Amino acid sequence: MYPKKKQLAALVTLALSGAQLHAQEVSENQTTGADDMEVIEVSGFRGSLNKSLMEKRTSVNSKESIVAQDIGKFPDLNIAESLQRVPGVAISREGGEGRQITLRGLSPSFTRTTLNGMEVPASTDGTDSGGGVNGGRGFDFNIFASELFNRVDIQKSPTASMEEGGIAGTVDMYSAKPFDYDGFKFVSSLQGGYNNIADEVDPRAAFMVSNRFADDKVGVLFSAAFSERTVRQEGYGTVRWTTPVRDGGGIFADTSNTVVTGSPDVGDCQYNDEAVDPVNCLWTPRLPRPDYFGNDQERTGFTGSLQWAPNDDLTLTLDGLVSKLENTRTMYNFFHMFRSTFSEITPTAITVHPNGQQVVAGSYDGIRSRIESRLQESSTEFSQFVLSGKWFVSDNIQLDMMAGTAESDARSEQYRYNMTLLEDTSFGFDFSNNANAPTVTYGYDINDPANYNLSDGRLRATDVLRENDTVKLDATFLADDVTVKAGLAYNDRVVSYSEEQINGFPDQDSAVGFAHMMPVDDYGSGFDGPLEPFLVADFGAISDQLLTVNWSPRTAQSWQVGEQTTAAYVEMNAGYDIADMYLRTNYGVRYVKTTTTSEGFIQGETVEIENEYNNFLPAVNLALEVNDELIVRLGLTQSMTRPGLNSLNPGNPSFDYTNGSVSVGNPFLDPFTSSNVDFGVEWYFDDEALFAATVFYKDIENWIVRSSEERLVDSAYYGFIDNDPQFDPVIALDPRTIPYEHSSPINAEDRSISGFELIYQQPFNFLPGLLKNMGVVSNYTHVNADNVEGMSETSYNFTLYYETDVYGARVSVNKRDDYLTDFTGSNGNAEHGTTGPTQVDFSSFYNVNDELTLTFEVINLTDEYERLFTTGDGSLNLMREYNHTGRQFFLGARYTL
Numbered sequence: 001m002y003p004k005k006k007q008l009a010a011l012v013t014l015a016l017s018g019a020q021l022h023a024q025e026v027s028e029n030q031t032t033g034a035d036d037m038e039v040i041e042v043s044g045f046r047g048s049l050n051k052s053l054m055e056k057r058t059s060v061n062s063k064e065s066i067v068a069q070d071i072g073k074f075p076d077l078n079i080a081e082s083l084q085r086v087p088g089v090a091i092s093r094e095g096g097e098g099r100q101i102t103l104r105g106l107s108p109s110f111t112r113t114t115l116n117g118m119e120v121p122a123s124t125d126g127t128d129s130g131g132g133v134n135g136g137r138g139f140d141f142n143i144f145a146s147e148l149f150n151r152v153d154i155q156k157s158p159t160a161s162m163e164e165g166g167i168a169g170t171v172d173m174y175s176a177k178p179f180d181y182d183g184f185k186f187v188s189s190l191q192g193g194y195n196n197i198a199d200e201v202d203p204r205a206a207f208m209v210s211n212r213f214a215d216d217k218v219g220v221l222f223s224a225a226f227s228e229r230t231v232r233q234e235g236y237g238t239v240r241w242t243t244p245v246r247d248g249g250g251i252f253a254d255t256s257n258t259v260v261t262g263s264p265d266v267g268d269c270q271y272n273d274e275a276v277d278p279v280n281c282l283w284t285p286r287l288p289r290p291d292y293f294g295n296d297q298e299r300t301g302f303t304g305s306l307q308w309a310p311n312d313d314l315t316l317t318l319d320g321l322v323s324k325l326e327n328t329r330t331m332y333n334f335f336h337m338f339r340s341t342f343s344e345i346t347p348t349a350i351t352v353h354p355n356g357q358q359v360v361a362g363s364y365d366g367i368r369s370r371i372e373s374r375l376q377e378s379s380t381e382f383s384q385f386v387l388s389g390k391w392f393v394s395d396n397i398q399l400d401m402m403a404g405t406a407e408s409d410a411r412s413e414q415y416r417y418n419m420t421l422l423e424d425t426s427f428g429f430d431f432s433n434n435a436n437a438p439t440v441t442y443g444y445d446i447n448d449p450a451n452y453n454l455s456d457g458r459l460r461a462t463d464v465l466r467e468n469d470t471v472k473l474d475a476t477f478l479a480d481d482v483t484v485k486a487g488l489a490y491n492d493r494v495v496s497y498s499e500e501q502i503n504g505f506p507d508q509d510s511a512v513g514f515a516h517m518m519p520v521d522d523y524g525s526g527f528d529g530p531l532e533p534f535l536v537a538d539f540g541a542i543s544d545q546l547l548t549v550n551w552s553p554r555t556a557q558s559w560q561v562g563e564q565t566t567a568a569y570v571e572m573n574a575g576y577d578i579a580d581m582y583l584r585t586n587y588g589v590r591y592v593k594t595t596t597t598s599e600g601f602i603q604g605e606t607v608e609i610e611n612e613y614n615n616f617l618p619a620v621n622l623a624l625e626v627n628d629e630l631i632v633r634l635g636l637t638q639s640m641t642r643p644g645l646n647s648l649n650p651g652n653p654s655f656d657y658t659n660g661s662v663s664v665g666n667p668f669l670d671p672f673t674s675s676n677v678d679f680g681v682e683w684y685f686d687d688e689a690l691f692a693a694t695v696f697y698k699d700i701e702n703w704i705v706r707s708s709e710e711r712l713v714d715s716a717y718y719g720f721i722d723n724d725p726q727f728d729p730v731i732a733l734d735p736r737t738i739p740y741e742h743s744s745p746i747n748a749e750d751r752s753i754s755g756f757e758l759i760y761q762q763p764f765n766f767l768p769g770l771l772k773n774m775g776v777v778s779n780y781t782h783v784n785a786d787n788v789e790g791m792s793e794t795s796y797n798f799t800l801y802y803e804t805d806v807y808g809a810r811v812s813v814n815k816r817d818d819y820l821t822d823f824t825g826s827n828g829n830a831e832h833g834t835t836g837p838t839q840v841d842f843s844s845f846y847n848v849n850d851e852l853t854l855t856f857e858v859i860n861l862t863d864e865y866e867r868l869f870t871t872g873d874g875s876l877n878l879m880r881e882y883n884h885t886g887r888q889f890f891l892g893a894r895y896t897l
Contacts, residue, residue, distance in 0.1 A: 010804075011871065015566050015833070016840050023581060025197070026572070032717070034143045036179070036462070037624060040415055040615065040733075041578065043470075044488065044803050044805075044808060045801055045803055045808060045810065046688065046763060046775065046801075046803055047323075047443070047813065048066075048067050049079035049761065049777060051065075051067040052064070052065045052066060053684075053690060054076065054152070055067065055189060055440075055887065056680070056682075056690075057631065057684065058157075058379045059623070060573070060584050060585065060586040060621045060622070060623045060633075060635060060753065060883070061155065061156070061157040061158070061159055061586065061621040061633075061635055062155075062156040062157035062621075062635055062678045062680060062694060062696075063153060063154065063155055063156065064086045064088075064153070064154040064156070065151065065152065065153050065154070065458050065666075066082055066083070066085070066086070066151065066152045066333070067150070067151050072594070072643070078097065078098055078101065078141050078142045078143075078144055078145060078146055079099055079141045079144055079146055079149065079152060079871055080098030080099060081098040081146070081174060082142035082146055082152065082528045083101050083141070083152065083171065084098065084100075084156070084320065084797065084839070084875050085797050085799070085812065085814070086154050086779075086797075087694075087757040087758075087779035087780070087781050088103055088104045088154075088156065088169075088757050088779075088781045088795075089101050089102070089103055089154070089798070089818075090795045090816040091790050092108075092258070092620065092790070093236045093837075093866065094124075094142065095231050095233055095293065095295045095329075095885060095888075096156065096231055096233065096300070096460050096860065096866075096885030097142055097229075097231075098141060099124065099140055099141065099142050100134075100138050100139065100141065101139075101171070102168075102790045102791065102792070102819075102864060103156075103168035103169045103171075104156070104168050104169065104530065104696060104698075104755060104781070104783060105168075105753055105755065105783035105785055105788055105790075105791035105792070106167060106168035106753065106788065106790075106791070107138065107788075107789050107790040107791075108136075108137075108138030109136050109641065109644055109751070109828070110136045110166060110167045110168035110222065110641050110672070111135040111138075111139070111166050111168045111169055111170070112164075112165040112166030112169075112170045112171070112641075113139040113141075113169060113171045113173070114163075114170065114171070114173065114679060114821040115171070115173045115175070115384055115386075115406070116173075116174060116319045116384070116386045116388075116404075117174060117388065117402055117404075117569040118386050118402065118404040118406060118468070118470045119163060119165065119385065119406075119468060119470065119491065119493075120139075120382075120384055120406045120408075120468060120494070121139075121382060121406060121407075121408045121466035121467070121468055121495075122139050122143045122144075122380070122382055122408045122466075123140055123408050123410040123464045123466060123525075124140040124142055124143055124325055124327075124378070124410060124411040125327065125329075125376070125378035125380070125382045125410060126760040133410050133462050133464045134380075134410070135410050135463070136644035136645065136646050136647070137165075137373070137641075137644050137645065140169070140380075141262070142299075142325065143299075143323055143325050143380055143382050143408070144173075144296070144301060144323055144382075145206065145225035145227060145299055145301050146619075147189065147206035147223070147224060147225040148175055148206075148225050148301050148321065148323075148621045149173050149174060149176075150175070150176045150180070150453065151174045152171065152172065152173050152174070153171070153172040153175075154169055154170075154171055154172075154332040155169055155170040155171075155172065156678065156696075157167045157169075157619075157621055157635035157676070157678045158170070158617070158619055158636055158637050158639050158676075159571060159586050159588065159589075159619050159621060160569040160571035160588030160589055160590045160617070160618070160619045161474070161485055161487060161569055161571050161588065161590075162593050163489060163491075163567065163858055164567065164590060164615070164617055164639065164640050165640070165641060165642060166639065167639045167672055167674045167676075167698065167700065168641075168773065170866060171873070173222070174503070175303040175305065175321055175691060175729070176208060176210065176221055176223065176303070176305065177219070177221060177307060177317060177319070178210045178211065178220055178221040178305055178306075178307050178824045179212075179219050179248065179304045179307050179309070179315070180210075181210050181212075181408060183211065183212055183559060184210070184211045184212075184800055184897075185209070185210040185881065185897070186207070186208070186209045186210075186895075186896070186897040187207065187208045187894070187895070187896050187897075188206065188207035188208075188894070188895045189204075189205065189207070189855075189892060189893065189894040189895070190203075190204075190205045190892055190893055191203070191204040191855070191857075191890045191891065191892030191893075192890070192891055192892065193203075193204040193227075193229070193447065193888055193889065193890045194888070194889045194890075195230060195231060195232075195883070195885070195886050195887070195888050195889075196526070196863075196886045196887050196889075197231075197232045197234065197328070197885065197886030198230045198231055198232045198294075198886070199522075200230040202227070202228040202229055202230055203226070203227070203228055204223065204226070204227040204890065204892070205225070205226050205227070205332075206223070206225040206272070207224060208221065208222070208223035209221070209222055209223075210222075211278070213662070216309075217308065217309050217310060218306075218307070218308055218309075219305075219306070219307040219308075219710050220305070220306055220307075221303075221304065221305040221306075221507055222301050222302070222303070222304050222305075223302070223303045223304075224300075224301065224303075225299075225300070225301045225302075226298075226299070226300050226301075227297075227298070227299050228296075228298050228299075229295070229296075229297040229298075229299070230295070230297075231293075231294070231295040231297070231885050231886075232290070232292070232294050232295075232520070232885070232886070233291075233293035233294075233529060233866075233883050233884070233885050234291065234292055234293075234439070234523060234524060234527055234531060234883055234884065235290075235291050235293070235437070235531075235643070235865070235866075235881065235883025235884060236288075236289070236290055236291060236436065236437040236529060236531065236879075236881075236882050236883070237285055237287070237288075237289050237291045237333065237879075237880060237881040237882070237883075238285035238287060238288050238289070238291075238879060238880055238881075239286055239287040239289070239335070239339075239827065239872055239880065240286045240826065240827050240829055240832070240870050240878075241284060241285055241286055241358065241827075241872060241876075241878040241880075242283070242284060242286045242288075242338065242827040242828055243280065243283055243828055244259065244271070244280040244281075244284075244342035245269065245270070245271045245276070245280050245281055246827060247286070247338075247339060247340060247662050247827055247828065248340060248633040248733050248827075248829025249339070249340035249341055249342050249343060249733065250342055250343030251271050251277075251280040251342055251343065252277070252279065252280055252342055252343075252345055252346065252347055253342075253343055253344060253345060253346045253366060254346045254781075255277040255279050255346075255347060256279070256512050257348070258279060258346075258347045258348060258349065258350060258502070259348065259349040259350070259352075260279060260349075260350050260352065260387055260464055261349070261350070261351040262352030262353070262354070262356070262360075263352060263356060264278035264279060264281065264282055264352050264356055264357075265355070265357065266278050266281035266355025266356065266357065267281075267322075267667045268284065268787075269281035271349040271648050273894070275706050277361075279347060279440065280342075281731070282350070282352065282357065282358055282359050283357055283358040283359065283872050283878060284338050284359045284362070284877065285338065285359075285429065285438075285878075286338050286339050286827060287335040287336070287337060287338065287339060288335060288338075288406075288429050288438065288440070289333040289334055289335030289336075290333065290334055290524070290531050290532070290534065291332075291881065291883055292330075292331065292332040292333070292518065292520065292523060293329060293330075293331050293883070294329065294330040294331075294520070295327055295328070295329050296327070296328045296329075297325070297327045297328075297812020298322070298326045298327075299323070299325045299326075299694070300323065301321070301322065301323040301324075302320075302321070302322045302323075303319070303320065303321045304319070304320045304321075305318070305319050305320075306318045307797050308849045312392075313391060313392040313393075313545060314389070314390070314391050314392070315346055315390045315391075316387070316388070316389045317386075317387070317388045317389070318385070318386070319384075319385070319386045319388070320384065320385045320386075321383070321384045322380075322382070322383045322384075323381075323382045323383075324379070324380070324381050324382070325378075325379070325380045325382075326378070326380075327376075327378045327379075328375075328376070328377055328378075329374075329375075329376040329378065329486065330374070330375055330376075331372075331373070331374040331375075331376065332371070332372070332373050332374075332518060332534070332536045333371075333372050333373075334369070334370075334371045334446070334534045334535075335369065335370055335372070335802070336367050336369045336427045337367065337368050337369065337370065337889075339658060339827070340658065340732070340733055340880070341368060342370075344366050344424070344709060345364050345366045345367060346364065346365045346366050347362055347363070347364050348363045348364060348365060348426075349361075349362065349363045349428075350362045351430075351432070355876070357871070357873070357876060358876065358878065359877075360430070360431050360432055361429065361430035361431060361432055361438075362428060362429060363426065363427070363428035363441070364426065364427055364428065365424075365425075365426050366424045366427065367424060367425055367427040367428065367679025368420065368421055368424055368425075369420075369421040369425065369446075370419065370420045370421065370516075370538070371416055371418070371419040371452065371535060372417075372418055372419075372457060372536065372776070373416070373417050373418065373419070373536045373537035374414060374415065374416045374417075374457075374538070375411070375414070375415040375416075375539050376412060376413070376414045377413045377415075377417075378410070378411070378412040378413075378805075379410070379411055379412075380408060380409065380410040380411075380788075380882045381407075381408075381409045381410075381799075382406075382407070382408045382409075382879040383406065383407050384405070384406035384407075385403065385405055385406075386402060386403070386404035386405060387402070387403050388400070388401060388402040388403075388404075389401045390401075395478075396477055396478045396479065396651045397477055397478075398475070398476040398478075399410050399473070399474070399475055399476075400472075400473075400474040400476070400487075401472065401473055401474075402470070402471070402472040403470070403471045403472075404468075404469070404470050405467075405469050405470075405745075406467070406468045407466070407467050407468075408461070408464075408465075409464075409465050409466075409847075410412070410463070410464045410465075411461065411463045411464075412461065412462045413460075413461045414458060414459070414460050414461070414462075415459055415539065415543075415547075415591050416456075416457035416459070416460075417454060417455070417456065417457050417539075417542060418454070418455050418456075419449075419452035419453065419454055419511045419515060419535070419537060419728070420452060420453055420455065420534075420581065421444070421451055421452055421874075422451060422452065422453060422488075422829075423451075424446045424534040425443045426441075426442075426443030427440070427441070427442060427443065428440065428441040429441075433530045434528070434530075435879060435883060436528070436529060436865075436867065436879045436882035437527070437528065437529025437530060437531070438529075438530075439530055440530075446534060446535065447517065447534065447535045448535075449510070449511040449513075449514070449515040449535060450510060450511075450512050452510070452511040452515070452535075453507070453508060453509050453511060454507065454508040454511045454514050454515075454537070454542075454601055454716065455503035455505075455507040455508075455511070456502075456507060457728075457736055458726060459501055459502035459503075459505060459547075460495075460499060460500065460501045460554075460726075461499065461501070461551055462499055462623075462789060463496070463497070463498045463499075463500075463710060464495065464496070464497055465494075465495070465496040465520065465859075466493070466494070466495050466496075467492075467493070468491065468492070468493050469491070469492040469842045470489070470490070470491050470492075471482065471489070471490045472487060472488070472489045472490075473487055473488050473489075474486070475487065481574065481575050482572065482573070482574045483572065483573045483574075484570070484571075484572050485571050485572070485588075486568075486569065486570040486571075486574070487568070487569055488566075488567070488568050489565075489566075489567045489568075490564075490566050490567075491563075491565045492562070492563075492564050492671075493562070493563040493564075493565075493645070494560065494561070494562045494563070495560065495561050495646065496558075496559075496560045497557075497558060497559050497560070497646065497649070498553065498554075498557075498738070499553070499554040499558065500551040500552060500553055500554060500559045501551070501554055502547070502549060502550060502551060502552070503550075503551055503552055504545055504548070505546065505547065508546070511535075511663075513541060514537060514538050514545075515535050515536065515537055515538055515548070516535070516536065516538045517533055517534075517535060517536070518533045518534055518535070518536050518871070520533065521533075521537075523642075523854075526863075526884075526886065527726060527883075527884065528865065528884075529882075539637040539700055549754075555604075556601050556604070556636065556651070556652045556720065557599055557651075557654070558600070558601065558651070559598070559599060559600040559601075559649040559650070559651045559665075560598075560599045560600075560643040561596060561597070561598045561599070561646070561648045561649065561667075562596065562597040563594065563595070563597075563642070563645060564572070564594070564595045565592055565593065565594050565595075566592065566593045567590060567591065567592040568590070568591050568592075569588060569589065569590035569591070570588050570589065571586060571587065571588025571589075571619070572577050572585075572586075572587060572588060573585065573586050578624075580627070581624055581625060581626050581627070582624075582625040583622060583623070583624050583625075583776045583812070584622070584623040584624075584625070585619070585620075585621070585622050585623075586619070586620075586621040586622075587618075587619065587620040588618070588619055589616060589617065589618045589619070590616070590617040590618075590619070591613070591614070591615070591616055591617075592614070592615050592617070592640075593613075594612065594613055594614070594642060594671070595610065595611070595612045596610065596611045596612075596648060596667065597609075597610050598610075598611075598648045598649065598667035599650070599651075600648045600649055600650045600652070600665075601651045601652060602650075602651055602652055607650050607651065608650075609667040609668070611648075611668050611669075613666055613670055613671065615640050615671065615673065616638075617637075617638045617639060617640060618637070618638055619635075619636075619637040619638070620634075620635070621633070621634070621635045621636075621637070622634045628684075629683060629684050629685055630681070630682070630683055630684075631677065631681075631682045631684070632680070632681050632682075633679065633680040633681075633682070633694075634678070634679050635676065635677070635678035635679075636676070636677060637675075637676045637678075638673065638674065638675050639673075639674050639676060640671045640672060640673045640674065641671060641672045641674075642671045642672075643669040643670075643671060643672075643704060643745070646665070646671060647665050647666065647669060647704070647745045647840065648665055648666065649664075649665030649667075649669045650665060650667045651665070652664075652717075652720070653717070653742075655717075655721065655724070655726070655727075655735075655740075656826075657721075657726065657727050657728065657732035657735070657825045658728075658732060658733070659733075659827060660733040660735075660738060660739070660740045660741060661741040661742075661826065662713060662740050662741070662742045662743070663706075663742075663743050663744065664742075664743075664744045665744065665745070666744050666745045666746060669704060669745060669746075669747060670702045670747050671702065672699045672700055672701070672702050672703060672704065673700070673701045673702055674699060674700045674701070675698070675699045676696070676697065676698050676699075677696065677697045678694060678695075678696045679694065679695050679696075680692060680693065680694035680695070681693050681694075686762065687763075687765075688761075688762070688763050688775075689758060689761065689762040690760070690761050690762075691759065691760050692757075692758070692759040692760075693740045693756065693757070693758055693759075694757045695754075695755070695756045696753075696754065696756070696757075697753070697754045698751065698752065698753045698754070699750070699752050700750065700751050700753065701750045702747040702750075702754065703747070703748065703749040703750060703751045704745050704746065704747055704748075705745070705746060705748045705749060706743040706744065706745055706746075706824055707743060707744055707745075707746045707748070708739050708741055708742065708743040708824065709741075709742050709743075710739045710740070710742070711739050711740070711742060712735065712736070712737075712738075712739050713735035713736075713740050715736075717735075718735070718736065724868075735754075736793055741743075741825070741826075751785065751786065751787070751788065752785070753783060753784070753785040753788065753791075754783075754785070755781065755782050755783035755784055756781075756782055757779060757780070757781045758780045758781075759778070759779045760776070760778050760779070760780060761775070761776060761778065762775060762776060762779040763775035770784060771797060773802050773803055773804050773808075774800070774801065774802050775800075775801050775802075775803070776798070776800055776801070777798075777799040777801070778797060778798045778799065779796065779797050780794070780795075780796040781794065781795050781796070782794050787823050789819075789821055789822065790819055790820075790821060791820075792816040792818070792819045792836055793817045793818055794816070794817050795814075795815060795816035795817065796813075796814075796815050797812070797813070797814050797815075798809070798812070798813045799813075805846065805847065805849050807844070807845065807846045808844065809840070809842070809843065809844035809845075810842070810843050810844075811840065811841070811842050811861075812840070812841045812842075813838065813839070813840050814838070814839040814840075814841075815836065815837075815838045815839075816836040816837065817836040818833055818834065818835050818836045818869075819833060819834055819836065820832065820833040820871075821833055821834055825870065825871070826870075826871075829870040829871060829872060829878075830866070830871050830873060830874035831870065831871045831874065832869070832870050832871075832880065833868070833869050833870070833871065834866075834869070835866075835867035835868070835869060837864045837865075837866065838862070838864055839864055840859060840860070840861040840862045840864070841857070841858065841859050841861060842857065842858040842861050843855070843856075843857045843858075844856045844857070845894075850896075851895055851896055851897055852893065852894075852895055853893065853894040853895075853896075854892070854893050855890070855891070855892045855893065855894060856889075856890070856891050856892075857889070857890040857892075858887060858888070858889055858890075859887070859888040859890070860885070860886070860887050860888060863884055863886055863887050864884070865882060865883065865884045866879065866881065866882070866883055866884065866885075867879065867882050868880040868881040870880075
């Protein structure tokens with residue numbers, strides 16, 4: 001038998017991720033001795049799949065992994081898009097790029113994310129539909145390029161030694177380290193990316209260099225990744241649908257002469273308890289508008305790692321990662337207002353949809369139009385530094401230490417200008433031929449700047465600063481085939497939110513001299529429907545002649561939430577022979593104390609509120625090796641997710657004047673807690689092959705919902721509202737006379753989530769001739785739950801690949817069902833949702849020699865459209881946004897030495 005220190009090292013490598021030394025026997029490619037371990041090397045994409053399979057096989061808990069080339073060789077822009085290949089994972093996109101993930105039907109805030117062993121924050125900015133700057137717990141993966149990492153683990157079933165926080169699971173990301181390689185290693189890649197809508201060629205480059213020195217006692221690694229991305233997102237939108245009786249701005253001015261085609265089926269249509277014309281109960285597009293989102297993005301990332309092993313007993317590692325994402329987003333939309341102004345509008349003709357509930361076509365008099373132009377300058381700077389150590393104190397004891405700090409600083413400056421039509425006009429739309437993009441008619445020259453004024457729509461900046469500090473100490477004791485591990489962890493998390501604004505913008509009675517035609521010659525040329533260029537604000541002329549940039553704090557909207565957690569745990573890993581089977585076990589308990597401090601402002605006065613709670617989280621994970629091919633897993637665990645730090649804001653309410661809503665935080669929220677069951681069967685029926693089925697169940701307590709009440713705004717806030725530059729009396733609902741929907745988060749319900757996952761992957765090496773180089777990787781997930789935001793009932797991934805030592809190609813399909821994003825809706829809608837996309841990607845390579853590889857990749861091969869919708873009374877599917885970003889082509893080369 002080899003020395004106990006080496007035995008302990010091998011055991012820690014496997015057992016502490018959920019395996020025992022005996023697990024090495026499960027593969028015909030391995031022997032039981034760590035020093036004699038023999039692995040049949042399979043290179044390329046198949047090789048990375050094989051490594052991921054071994055990670056899954058040797059784990060006790062439910063776990064998935066993406067190793068090395070899985071990340072580097074998928075046609076992915078960032079880690080989120082790599083994760084979408086994993087069973088149970090679905091992603092949301094922003095501007096055609098993956099931003100956040102949903103795991104097993106639970107929203108991004110239920111998934112905890114770590115980098116090199118430390119929980120990290122990351123916030124980026126988005127469009128209005130994307131929710132703007134992220135101040136919650138959900139992790140924005142688009143801050144990182146995929147080339148910066150060589151492994152990602154997705155822990156679906158927790159152990160006691162894992163830090164708490166992720167009811168859905170934990171995503172562990174790892175950057176490369178010099179001791180990962182035998183000696184000198186150099187890898188570089190260079191790509192040119194072309195988008196068929198933007199018609200631009202963008203560079204994407206990465207390299208890594210690593211080496212060992214001083215008799216392999218010192219290792220140094222450095223990597224960098226850089227990319228530019230030019231994207232145009234073009235389409236049509238409605239910004240929800242509404243009805244006159246639900247919108248809050250009164251009913252149509254006059255319907256006595258309206259020509260109605262079709263039959264409204266709305267029952268007894270009433271307004272203020274009086275019967276009114278049924279056309280006032282038909283769903284109408286609230287702000288029908290052509291949309292344009294132009295993104296010029298630059299992403300830069302660096303990693304560095306320094307390792308020192310003065311002897312066989314001690315290894316120290318210093319890891320650093322710095323990343324910066326900058327985006328200039330130009331947004332234009334041209335809408336006609338049905339919001340809050342129905343009392344000024346006269347419908348001349350209306351065609352009712354066959355469902356009897358909505359207007360499919362209409363023409364109107366008394367309409368006011370507006371052109372909204374927004375320039376959004378956003379930047380996110382992320383940094384993390386982690387010092388860790390592994391010390392074999394004796395043959396039986398190992399200490400692991402870690403101290404780290406991470407920071408994400410996201411700032412978004414928005415320059416929004418409104419060009420409003422000076423006189424009411426006529427307008428018509430017709431969705432008859434295309435439910436997502438109507439034909440439109442205007443009663444005036446829409447591109448004459450003399451027809452519009454120019455005003456400050458919003459000149460505002462938002463800052464979200466998130467800081468995490470972590471210290472951990474773990475001790476592992478080995479006795480025969482049993483390991484006992486105990487540890488302590490301390491985390492200090494702070495989120496600071498602040499706003500600024502520019503005051504005193506000189507509104508203009510005429511837009512002449514400050515407007516020009518949209519600076520895109522071919523706008524709408526590839527869109528599935530009619531889109532015509534339109535007049536927009538001239539940002540350059542406004543900045544030169546009218547704008548004085550002097551940011552003033554909006555103190556009343558600022559807040560800060562701090563969270564300190566202290567945790568202790570103990571767990572044991574052991575193996576038992578049962579007849580001809582072998583049982584690997586992991587069980588333990590974790591205790592954690594959480595203290596939150598919430599600071600904000602109410603009517604100019606500072607408020608500070610503290611809250612505290614404790615949680616015990618037991619975990620039992622079992623893996624029964626029935627034979628060399630079959631593993632049965634069972635996980636019985638408890639986990640928790642803390643409320644979003646942004647929901648703990650104790651300060652002034654946030655007003656939405658156009659929708660008539662008020663929201664405020666709740667610093668006394670308790671965490672979600674969940675009792676979990678995971679049961680899986682895995683059949684490794686051939687080399688590199690797997691068929692697996694897993695069922696899961698989560699019983700979640702303290703589910704947070706928004707408690708709402710419709711009432712007039714407290715008069716104490718009238719002064720604040722009157723001085724708020726975001727309050728536009730022309731389009732706002734008057735809070736003095738119209739009740740607003742007041743909401744705040746509360747712990748109110750228990751909910752359960754259940755589902756199953758299926759995995760099938762296999763190389764077709766049993767087939768004759770060229771077919772033996774083919775293979776498939778696939779998975780399917782089904783989730784059952786009620787009223788869970790962001791949950792798709794089903795999702796699947798399918799990759800078909802063909803690979804030889806010289807060349808290869810693969811096609812990957814990712815599909816998720818429609819999902820609801822908001823169960824409270826607005827303007828009378830029951831819910832908001834997103835149509836489930838089908839993403840198709842292609843990747844290919846050719847090895848010129850052992851060092852040089854040529855690549856060709858296509859992202860979004862079918863030009864999948866993004867479609868958001870509302871449900872009206874809950875039974876409809878009404879287009880909210882419909883747009884596309886086109887296909888992205890990458891041609892490149894990879895060099896390895």
